[in-house]
Amino acid sequence: MARRYDSRTTIFSPAGRLHQVEYAMEAISHAGTALGILTKEGIVLAAEKKVTSKLLESMSSNEKIYPLNENIACAVAGITSDANILVDYARRVALSYRKTYLENIPVEVFVQRICDVKQDYTQHGGLRPFGVSFIYAGYDEKFGFQLYHSDPSGNYSGWKANCIGANSPNAHSILKQEYKEDMTLKEAKSLAIKVLSKTMDSTTLGGEKLEFATLTKKNNQIKLNSYSSKEIDALLEEEKDVINNNEEN
């Protein structure tokens, strides 16, 4: 039955569902995990890289965490090539806002603009929706640090901590248990590592399998700090108690 409605992204099934959009979300639930944790001091973004091979040339650019503007970064789960298109669009949106108003785009306005495009592909004919979920970490003067999530249907929502991709229900329940409103950035980092160590398939965490970044404010400047694989290894070493505890449990 579903077949008749599968091939058309823009048509409801008799049960009132948009199958292609649901399949896109399904695709994301197999993608590498990406998570974000909001604190008063800043935001932690972390992501798991699925494909790793010794033969793979380690690229200078990241494949899961992207800076989008001075005040915004995102973590991606889903099809990387689809994400590249949206990331490119997002950067242009942010810069054109800056050109017009000479100040950084407010985070929610920005997220909404990207979701407008995602929604467009679920309604206007014959195309496949973007197979990408984003977690956005952003800062603006009015609302401070903010964490948003958007899915292929174009829905978006604000969060204190969220996780997308493989094993995300598990990660969610850990985050729900352990998140505290008054967390420091350091505590958020170790929570992020705890979540990843519990949800990733691989037994050992390593710098080459993870991407890690923090968005913080210092001297009125917003700074995205993307960790190199060496820095991640150092961080993992620092947090090894957290990881070992997991294994004992």
Added chain:
Amino acid sequence: MEVLLGIQGKDFVLVASDALAITSIVAMKRNHNKTRKLNDNVLLMFSGEGGDSVQFCEFIQRNVQLNGIRRGYPLSTKAAANFTRVELAESLRSRHPYQVNLLIAGCDPDTGVPELYWMDYLASLKKLPFAVQGYGQYFCNSTMDRYYRPDMNLEEAKALMKKCINELKVRFIINFSDFVFQVVDKDGIKEIKLE
């Protein structure tokens, strides 16, 4: 032959605009308001070609308000001023550019920081502590330059404004009988009397 004046004090901007609507050599009206509220804390003042200036300013007014509704809080003075500049600069490169000179006065409702911007019909935008638009520049810039201080309170700014208006009365061939005086501060925009 229009005059717009603005003085930025320590936590407000005092502005004045002449109330005379002129067509050719005829004074059509003596209570003409040459300002538009962009939002609760930003005021746009215009002089120039009659139809052009009102059309352009109301276009800006609506777009600034639309942006405020979309994001859920009003645009800052700086953002509104720069948006206005971009729109005028685009118009300038069209077949029929708007002939309009502007002053933009605003005050941040949270921090109370006042800002005053001057922009001419060629879309050059400057942030200034005091500004005059129109022929008044020849008479008032020197007065303001001499007596302006950045930490002025409202009474001192009013006194300076009076000096400028008086200078216009003495030297300018047109006698403006009426001005509209407004204060923009963190509580909003209100019309005041100079006395």
